[in-house]
Amino acid sequence: MRLQLLGSGGFHPNERRHTACWMIPECRVVFDAGTSAFRIAERLESTELQIFLTHAHLDHIAGLTYLLVPMLDGRLERVQVIANESTLAAVQEHLFSDPVFPVEPGFEFVRLESRKSYPLCDGGVVTWCPLPSHPGGSTGFRIDWPASGEIPAKSVAYITDTFVDGTYDSFVTGVDLLIHECYFDDELGAKWAERTGHSFSTQVADLASRVGAGQLVLVHVNPGRSEADPIGLEAMKARFRATEIGEDLMVLQV
Structure with missing residues (x-):
């Protein structure tokens, strides 16, 4: 399965990174719609699209417009925006x-809480969990694909705008x-992470180790720093x- 990170930064775009959005073109699905969402149209493989939103802060929803x-112009005929009730209300109102x-x-707005899971291509299933530590809250998402023939089962989790507090360890286990936010380095994180509901380097790396993740990719990094690392x-x-x-x-x- 091919995933494309369209935007890897947080809060505001800078010369290196736009804000949150990633896509699985063959599954017709997008997660978040930040300033990098202008890149969606040229990567469409269908006229239908599902967009899952973590929360309603502008760096995650501005790209819906x-x-x-x-x-x-017809490149998209049907778009479902799927998010919790408060996020949908903020977007619409x-x-x-x-x-x-x-x-x-002309979007279809779908209340996340109306289902426990959502089907994707190739038998994939999207599940979700609340992430309460960010101001206003956020939502974590996980996709699980079953084994098929000689291809083993695969899984992806997307966690952003949260402080690593142990409450979602079981959701991302294995x-x-x-794909996890890492807004701060350790120095800034010690002062600002818990206060702002964001994550910092050491706690994210320790989480990945603790839950037995196969690979960790860091997103929503501090836009005040535009260097590679x-x-x-x-x-x-x-x-x-x-x-x-x-x-x-x-x-x-994946």
């Missing part, structure tokens, strides 16, 4: 309010690929070797 043109963006693209990668690898920093347009295989 960018899908208006693909909806109008504020992002698509008349003073902000007066033309709603995942093959853990803003979080201290070598120190993280000493704790969990299979760690890398996500970059915009990175392709991941």
Whole structure:
């Protein structure tokens, strides 16, 4: 399965990274719709799309407005936006309010809580869990694909905008690929992570090791630092070797 990181930064775009969005084109699914969502249209493999949102902060939803043109010109015919009730309310009442963006693209809004899981291509199943430590809360997602012939079962988890507090360890246990935010390095994280509901280097690496993840890819990194390594990668690898920093347009295989 081919995953594409369209945006790997947090809070605001910088010269190196746009904000949160990643995509599995063949499954017609996107997770979050930050400023990098302008990249969705050229990667579409279907006229239908499901978009799962973690929460309603602007760096995760602003890109929903960018899908208006693909909806109008027919590249997209059906788009489902799936999120918890409070996130959907914020998107509909504020992002698509008349003073902000007066033309709603014609999305179908689906309340996340209406189902315990959502089907994807190739037998994949999306499940979710609440992440309460971020201001306003966030949602973690996991995809599990069953084994097929000689191809083993595979899994991906996406965790962003949260402090690593042990509450979701069981949700990500044994995942093959853990896409996890790492906003701060250890120095800044000691002061700001818990206060802002974000994660820092050591605690993310230790989480990946603790839950037996196969691979750790770091996203939602601090946009105030635009260098290739803003979080201290070598120190993280000493704790969990299979760690890398996500970059915009990175392709991941699961």
